[in-house]
Amino acid sequence: MSGRAGQLAVLLTSALALAGQPNLLVYRDLQGQPHTVRTPRDWEQRRRQILAAMQQVMGPLPEDRHVPLEMQVIEEVRLPKYVRRKITYVPEAGDRVPAWLLIPNQAADGTRRKLPAMLCLHQTTRIGKDEPAGLGGKPNLHYAAELAERGYVTLAPDYPNFGDYTFDPYAHGYASATMKGIFNHMRAIDLLASLPEVDARRIGAIGHSLGGHNTLFLGVFDRRVRVMVTSCGFNSFAKYMGGDLTGWSHRGYMPRIASEYGKSASRMPFDFTEVLAALAPRPVFINAPLGDTNFEVSGVRDCIAAAQPVYASLFHAADRLAVDYPEGGHDFPPAVRQDAYRFLDRWLKTP
Numbered sequence: 001m002s003g004r005a006g007q008l009a010v011l012l013t014s015a016l017a018l019a020g021q022p023n024l025l026v027y028r029d030l031q032g033q034p035h036t037v038r039t040p041r042d043w044e045q046r047r048r049q050i051l052a053a054m055q056q057v058m059g060p061l062p063e064d065r066h067v068p069l070e071m072q073v074i075e076e077v078r079l080p081k082y083v084r085r086k087i088t089y090v091p092e093a094g095d096r097v098p099a100w101l102l103i104p105n106q107a108a109d110g111t112r113r114k115l116p117a118m119l120c121l122h123q124t125t126r127i128g129k130d131e132p133a134g135l136g137g138k139p140n141l142h143y144a145a146e147l148a149e150r151g152y153v154t155l156a157p158d159y160p161n162f163g164d165y166t167f168d169p170y171a172h173g174y175a176s177a178t179m180k181g182i183f184n185h186m187r188a189i190d191l192l193a194s195l196p197e198v199d200a201r202r203i204g205a206i207g208h209s210l211g212g213h214n215t216l217f218l219g220v221f222d223r224r225v226r227v228m229v230t231s232c233g234f235n236s237f238a239k240y241m242g243g244d245l246t247g248w249s250h251r252g253y254m255p256r257i258a259s260e261y262g263k264s265a266s267r268m269p270f271d272f273t274e275v276l277a278a279l280a281p282r283p284v285f286i287n288a289p290l291g292d293t294n295f296e297v298s299g300v301r302d303c304i305a306a307a308q309p310v311y312a313s314l315f316h317a318a319d320r321l322a323v324d325y326p327e328g329g330h331d332f333p334p335a336v337r338q339d340a341y342r343f344l345d346r347w348l349k350t351p
Helices: 003-018 040-058 143-149 177-194 210-221 272-277 297-314 334-348
Strands: 026-028 034-036 072-078 082-089 097-104 115-121 153-157 198-208 227-231 284-287 321-324
Touching (some): 026 040, 040 177, 082 143, 082 177, 097 143, 115 143, 115 177, 115 210, 143 198, 153 177, 177 198, 210 227, 272 297
Parallel strands (some): 115 153, 198 227
Antiparallel strands (some): 026 034, 072 082
16 A cells, blocks of 8 residues: 555544534544544644545545646637637646636736636536536526626636546546546646736636536645635535435446445535535635525535534634525526625735
């Protein structure tokens, strides 16, 4: 067993002992003894256990696949407020991710002012990246285009096997499409940070549904993501379809949920309670409609209640965990998007 694999196994043993633990401010040492989390340094121990448990389900985060991004511009269209470029980038050898890159005109015209940037992740839709870029789909999900109009550089990539992107993560050694998505999105952050128009200290992520939970997964593994907006992206596994995790276990997500955990919420080594808490103290905005049948709202409230003490008591950052509960179903309505954009402005518009 490699050194890193051995470390993950030790952390996982501690994480499994805490699975289902409603009080997140507890961690277990190498001897399995519980300890109260009293300081941010203590929290790092608990947080490492959360990441180990997530990788047990998703597979390990690759450490040795980084190659030059080799961004290519396929086409460019100048619009009234921004330039839209169709690009591809290389996340790892033998792979190219298609994406839309939207650059506000004040930056595209060559000014030296660096702008904040947002990675914009799409929902489960055949057209993939086109929807957030404003090129089809639902107008309520055109957030990459809307944020570009507000002065953000935005990047909207395809998730594996959506839009123009065909890739079999399992044939390339991944245990889940989820982990391949996380790796690709981390490389997308690399790309944004490399652009001369972007202030690398001011990068966030936003997504709806599929993009909503991938925004959180990315944020857990990449602390460069300074602020996150997740729309209709999660609830507790126990309240997802009555605890039946079939929807999370197919090849587009995490097959080990079926093969190793019997599609059972009670057997999972992590939950979205931990995912949300692992983002602290960074700002997170949550859109949780009261009528969302994908992610039942009381399960969202459970996750927020579990994570809130980490934000409020440990980091004194209660205002960084914000939520809207609009009427309606699995959607990102205009009023909530405006709240989300103001939240982003608060944390990203000031250098």
